[in-house]
Amino acid sequence: MVEPKPALPSWLPVANRVVRALNRLGLSLGTIEVLTVPGRRSGKPRTTPVSPLTVDGCRYVVAAAPRSDWAGNVRAAGRGVLARGRRRSDVTLTEIDDPAVARAVLRAFPAEVPTGVPFFVQLGLVERADPHQFEAIADRVAVFRID
Template sequence: MSTLGLPAWLPFANRVVRGLNRLGLRLGTIHVLTVAGRRSGVPRPTPVSPLTLSGHRYVVAGLPEGDWARNVRAAGRGELSAGRRSVPVTLHEVQDPQVKQRVMRAFPKEVPGGVPFFVKLGLVGRGDPEEFAAAADRVAVFEIAGGGRPD
């Protein structure tokens, strides 16, 4: 594990996912969210897995103070890509603890491929929805608005 709690292999895996996305290949629920860097303004792409709950789309940052979450807070907008299709989006951090709990409770069912990542971060021990809901205060949840859907 790296010093931020991220697996050491994650930067390499993210590069592979971004490359496959540029080629038009999809990996499950994974999209690429590109936002401007908060200091440099340079576009920063990161793989994310949006989920839909009650007609609203969300992404979850397992490390709320990780670079991509801080960049989203600073930029408030970006581009969401699925394969070769991209749409502009705005992102708003969810503050309501009940909404965050509902999103996290839905996460293991809606994004089953993301469960091992949250286990590796130590946020949950397994894919239990109630365990995910209990971790809601330790993650950042962003609502995705506008732009339609790239998929």
């Protein structure tokens, strides 16, 4: 059975627009970068803020809502552009299907991306910034490796 899309916070679209606008001005916010990928239906560029993290020398990004539009676009395109301020990088994105790797990435998430923890709490995925709680949700979120 396919899990339904979680109800995302009502403030998220406004926050995403603000982050994208600041990024276009050359400003960066903490760990946040802006990912642009082609839309899976339209092919038009679609942007979303993400917070990459590094684990064992590899970069990853986590989709707390694995059925979100941006995660679906990443799966379809497999490529995109990451922007941090004025710096842009073409990237390949590969969904991780190895549970051990996904667990390791999620275990590192609270320390690597502490500002992202409240989002996971608000979605009801974890109760706090506990690496063990994050590791336990590895089968409920999507993890993409950035190359």
